[in-house]
Amino acid sequence: MDRQLASSAAAQEATRRALLSRRSGEGPRIRFGTDRAGMTAAARSESLTIGAVSRPTRRIRSIIFDTAVDDLRKQNIQLRGYEMHGAAFVELSWERPSAPGARGSIELRVPTLDVGKMLGFSEPLRRSIADRPLEARSVAETERRERLVERAQTRIAVCFDDGFVECGGRRVNFHEIELQLIEGAEEEFWNVAAELAPRVRARFLPMSEAELALARATGEGVAPAKARRPTLAEGASLDEAIVAALSACLDQFVANWPALQYQAPEEAIHQMRVSLRRLRAGVGMLRRGVASEALETAAARAKEIAATLGAARNLDVLVDMLVAGPLAQANGEPSFYALLDAVERRRIEAHAAVAALIAAPRTTQFVVDLRAALAARNWRAQPGEDGRARLDASAPGSAKQFAIRSLDRLHRRALKKSRDLAALTPEQRHHARIAFKKARYAAEFFESLFDAHAKSRRYLRRTAALQDELGAINDLAVAAELLRDLGASDPDIAPASAFAVGWCAHAREGAATDWKKTEKSLKKLETFWR
Structure with a gap:
């Protein structure tokens, strides 16, 4: 007793x-x-x-x-x-x-x-x-x-x-x-x-x-949260880099949940979408270093969540574009306000879908499962052609080795995709944008490994600017597709929708970007990891 x-x-x-x-x-x-x-x-x-x-x-x-x-x-x-x-x-x-x-x-x-x-x-x-x-x-x-x-x-x-x-x-x-x-x-x-x-x-x-x-x-x-760049020691292992980079993506994703409940959820939705894009880009880049069913599952779930976020984000962009562009030239035409009302109704539904998704247990499970995978370091070294591991992910300094190879590859791919930029089709420019986005995200993940602060800032600033330039063109293409769908679903707003589609086409053709000058500056872009 x-x-x-x-x-x-x-x-x-x-x-x-x-x-x-x-x-x-x-x-x-x-x-x-x-x-x-x-x-x-x-x-x-x-x-x-x-x-x-x-x-x-x-x-x-x-x-x-x-x-x-x-x-x-x-x-x-x-x-x-x-x-x-x-x-x-x-x-x-x-x-x-x-x-x-x-x-x-x-x-x-x-x-x-x-x-x-x-x-x-x-x-x-x-x-x-x-x-x-x-x-x-x-x-x-x-x-x-x-x-x-x-x-x-x-x-x-x-x-x-x-x-x-x-x-x-x-x-x-x-x-x-x-x-x-x-x-x-x-x-x-x-x-x-x-x-x-x-x-x-x-x-x-x-x-x-x-x-x-x-x-x-x-x-x-609650203010929306922007991306946080991971901080790595120069001798960090790839294991440590994976945990730091993907944790930063997940931190940004969940930090924006409370901001959805307040006056301007648009920025919270945008930042959550960015966080999941970064996460998926990170998992895609890591496939050449490690194999992980858990990370692949997380990337697939992130893609599903991002699809709902993307639908809302596209409508947010469309509303701003209509107000600043076609609607400003409508001269009080009622059909244009009816079009704006139709877009706003869809936007409200899309925002409700985002709120429901974030509150859903499966989204919490996505967060917890990924945290568990990162804590367990649930991956293994990717074998080379001879069956041996290409890189010991737990070895000190392996993060820098992997970073140099990955940044070289992604940078070369982005330059290749943007070759002869002025002659590319809109779809090809979209692929060039994605390639530069992946290169930029990788550079942000690994920037702290290299003692080249000024060079890295220039690289990130220039790739971000190109991403914005190409993104503005892509936003017009997405807006035109949404407008066609709206016009087809409601005859009363079809004329206004058709006018707005034409405005988008004119805006794309009249874009002030000098693509030849942009391509020339990209060729001079100095890398910071070598």
Whole structure:
């Protein structure tokens, strides 16, 4: 009996230490949103019950403080107070200027969450808000159940949160499950997440409901996220480069999910589409170095998701083009406004399809499965003609070897595709654009391996400019195809549609681009990797 009590006490103490350490930001974490049925299924799942130690249910009241004019938010500072077990704590976190995206934090126990008394603990905080009064911007009440799961020498902290958040006069109920790796293999952590997600029909949450509610209340929304270029050490292995490059693509994809819910989802859709293009280009480039069923599956899923994003993006571009081009010359003709209304209806449907796809469990599964594959380094070296591995992907310096070969090949292919650019058909120019896009993405993936900052910037700037020039021509071709389809589906807007198609054709022919001059500048383009 004494041994059992000692064992139980030791397990509870291990749980307490692990759940306290989760606040330090150690180890990857993931948050899922679900419903009551999903919470029940998760709590009963083998993934989170076998080898698990539970703690008593806790009730937590959490408050985000700021001034009425959002002084703290404008400085990327968050002041959160919370109460549990009759004790009060404050957590102050901020973005580190030296490391964008990384945050520092401190946490203190305080006698009370009374904002007047709480301000006394920090003179810098008072200065940052210019002595304006703090107020509660959002309040969340949570019933939290916690577990520590031990699996294959891996320890994972799990929180089951049921509650509500009130912010800006609006109340939202939530059911969230958060997992964080405390100790052990990252591969095992993501395997647990991948097993759990389909059983609870989970949706990945880049931000909690409390954070989203605060963004709604401030009216600022969530800004779309652009691509982040991976940073690699000069002696990095190809394995490390694969993880860094594809993780950056995945990070950009999920970071744009919250922005879909705000005033300008068009840019979020565009950035998600870019992230998946980069991911697919990366997997395609890697085929000459490694073989991976998991990466191929991820690329196929990315293509499916990108198709829905692309349909919405094309309609966004078409609306802008109609307003700036044909509609500006319509002189109030009603049929042109009817055409714009028809395009807008399709656009609304396309945006709804994107929102439904992002919320769908299969999209969360795509994210989790790819994270698991990257953590497991689920690939093998591609054999050469003699059956031996072309390159040891785990060897130090193998990333640079692979990068030089890949960049040489992609650059030569892009130049070949753009040869005699002025005489190419629109379809051939489109293929040239794709070739330069792949070369540019590869250059961004591997840029940090080479000590040639000025050269790399020139290379990326020029290839991006060419991509934009060719992209504008391609956008006109896509717009014309959409307009023909609209005109065929509704006789009332057919005349306006036909006029707009003609406008697109005229705009393509009258493009100011001097293709011969462009081709000449491309031949002088200096590479940075040799």
